[in-house]
Amino acid sequence: MNSLTPTQRDRGLERLRRLTVGATAGALVAVVGVGYVAAASYAGKSSATASATAANTTTSTTTSTDSSSSSTDSSNSLQQAPQVPTTGSSGSGTVTSGGS
């Protein structure tokens, strides 16, 4: 078995240290990169948007007029109705939504 000289040993240790640092840095970059891609991939909304939506949901009818007038202002997304629809029953004043 070959014995290493102190110089060879120091050189080997230095190489090992560089490899360790490099691997750590690479892993860090990979984690950040994958995290960024994963965040961008998830089809969600920013918390600000979500808060605004939640606020709209609890606002009364004054919001409805505002939202109906913003059809072309909110150009970057399809806007949800300020309040969710509920189940109803047929009666006077019912209109049909269907293909035409």
Next chain:
Amino acid sequence: MALAVKSWKALGTSVHVLATDAGELVTATTAVSEVLDEVDIAYSRFRDDSELSRLNAGPGRPVRVSPLLAMAIDAAQRAARLTDGAVDPTIGHAIRVAGYDDDFSRVADRGRPVNLRAWRVPGWQAIRFDRRSRTVLVPAGVELDLGSTGKALAADLAARAALAAAGAGGVLVGLGGDIATAGTPPSGGWRIHIAEDSRVAPDADGEVICVPAGGVATSSTTVRRWTRGTAVLHHIIDPQTSLPATGPFRTVTVVAATCLDANIASTAAIVRGEAAIDWLLSWRLPARLVENDGTIHYIGRWPDPSGVAAGATPYSGTRPAVRGWSASFSSPASLCWALCQRCAGRPLPGRGSSPPVCTATWRWRPSFSSRFTS
């Protein structure tokens, strides 16, 4: 609260105006009529003297258009952008070649075979439109058709104008099944009967939802159909093929903040086909999708149909509480491609945006999807 109702025909379809204040119905209907007249002269595809027809007839040069046509073009481009081209205003030539070349009441039910080729429409990016100067340049060979978004935009504008004219209360405008609301709704919300055909009587058996505000739109391949030779055609064109869409859903209804947004989503869902469910979920829009075999899917926060109107046929079936999501890819390369597409803000699977050598499938399982069989 008794609602006042007035109905008539305009733009080749039915118009319904409902007002919570009966005394303001005449004022509201007058305002709606004026808006629809302006829409007709601005962007009707079936009037030679409309601004849109003149624009299509003189391509290749910049034209300054009216504020209304500019708004309609802007809305159409926004629709195309938000749907990754699934709703595209440059289908004018394709729909005319398919046989829908006149007001639908004058389109022959049956006719000789037509020679249809699968080709991609020029695409909304081909239109040069400057919003500030209201200048638009339609290149040669491109024909604009604003029918998809135009009717819904008209409903929104009409509802807004009616409310402004009435001054108070609430107004609903139904334009060929596209419904826009404005102002204070009646107690419990506006009652909307959901059907595949807008000509179905509102008191017929079926599902009724209550909408406090916003818009409702239904797109369907079961109406505006015609036959050429042995081919049955309809009016919802897939911009990727220039042919009538052939996806698994025949009717889609969406509730959104405006009738325009609801219509964009419902039309895109028909064109996108199977990918529509994931796409609609990503926008968090309540929707009802009817498959070609009659199976109905409810997604988003669409109301539970188990409490539908008395006398309606009850739905049977299971509610598979599927939660979470999964994705599968045919290769690492397709995974990378899919992630790049998502980073670029393009929903998956994007029709026509598939890479040439690999296909990626991106399957989000709906979080609160319900499946019923009619």
